[in-house]
Amino acid sequence: MLLEEERAALCDVGRRLAGTGLVTGASGNVSVRAGDLVAVTPGGMMLDRMTPADCPVVDVEGYLVEGERAPSSETPMHLALYAETDAAAVVHTHSTYGTVVATTMTELPPIHYNTLLLGGVVRVAEYATYGTPELAAHVRAAMEGGRRAALMANHGGVTIGRDLEEAYENARLLEWLCGVYVRARAVGEPRVLTDEQLARVADRMLEPPARPRRVT
Ligand SMILES: C[C@H](O)[C@@H](O)[C@@H](O)C(=O)COP(=O)(O)O
Numbered sequence: 001m002l003l004e005e006e007r008a009a010l011c012d013v014g015r016r017l018a019g020t021g022l023v024t025g026a027s028g029n030v031s032v033r034a035g036d037l038v039a040v041t042p043g044g045m046m047l048d049r050m051t052p053a054d055c056p057v058v059d060v061e062g063y064l065v066e067g068e069r070a071p072s073s074e075t076p077m078h079l080a081l082y083a084e085t086d087a088a089a090v091v092h093t094h095s096t097y098g099t100v101v102a103t104t105m106t107e108l109p110p111i112h113y114n115t116l117l118l119g120g121v122v123r124v125a126e127y128a129t130y131g132t133p134e135l136a137a138h139v140r141a142a143m144e145g146g147r148r149a150a151l152m153a154n155h156g157g158v159t160i161g162r163d164l165e166e167a168y169e170n171a172r173l174l175e176w177l178c179g180v181y182v183r184a185r186a187v188g189e190p191r192v193l194t195d196e197q198l199a200r201v202a203d204r205m206l207e208p209p210a211r212p213r214r215v216t
Contacts, residue, residue: 001052001053002037002057002065003032003037003057004052006039006164007053007055007057009032009164010030010031010041010050010052010055010164011050011051011052011054011055013030014047014048014050015047015048017047017048017171018046018048021096022094022095022171022175023093026047027093027094027156028041028047028091028092028093028094028156029047029072029078029092030047030090030091030164030167031072031075031089031090032088032163033060033082033087033088034088036059036060037057037059037060037065038057038058038075038078038079038082039056040058040075041054041055041072042054042055042056042067042070044070045069053067053068054067054069055067056069056070056071058079060079060082061079062075073130074092074136076136077136079136080133080139081143084143085160086162087160087161087162088162088163088164089161089162089164089166090158090160090167091159092156092158093156093157093158094155094157095171095174095175095178096179097175097179098156098175099157100182101124101151101178102124102151102153102155102156102157105124105151106124107121107122107123108122108123108124108151108177108178108181109121109181109192110192111181111184111191111192111193112180113193113197114173114176114177115177115198116198116201117170117173118147118148118149118159118173118177119147119148119149120145120147122147122150122151122174123143123147123150124142124151124153125139125142125150125151125152125153126138126141127152127153127154135152138152139152139158143160148160148161149170151174151178157171157175
């Protein structure tokens, strides 16, 4: 079986996405790239019920290389991100808070500096019907500038990573940031960090870790 390990990893992440509530039912999809091949979750299947054999393998043009099931309807979006970024994995969710922000905002206001871990302020990609090349183009545009995450208007969220674990952790972080924002709005008017405040944090994140010092 081609990409056996990668297909098994998709099943593992699928179970974790469902277990943490980032996807429900047959929503969401995941892919991982290995060279010119991409293992992707099948369309219309619950992500916690898949076996490696259920996950088709396509090439970077989208042609089916191995597998009995049809690839996810969002495969064009996954492939667009592989074409334009350094991603080796893509995770698409319909997480609750991410979707709340995606239905109401044009970007996720940076009220917590950990948005920088996702490459900057998270944008909401313009709406287009799921599975279309238009949606893929909007998501790719929203990710420009080295971003690792985007929200999709009236739909959900998408994250990339240099491997599947990183893409999964980015999906968790995106949902956490959206959850903090939505809850903060319920309490009051959240303070939005300024560009200068974010730039200072970005500089600090790039600094090498401080060497331990003796406390006298
Ligand atoms: C209608 C689909 O569920 C759509 O919302 C898609 O974005 C999705 O999350 C799952 O599609 P696939 O089952 O085709 O991966």
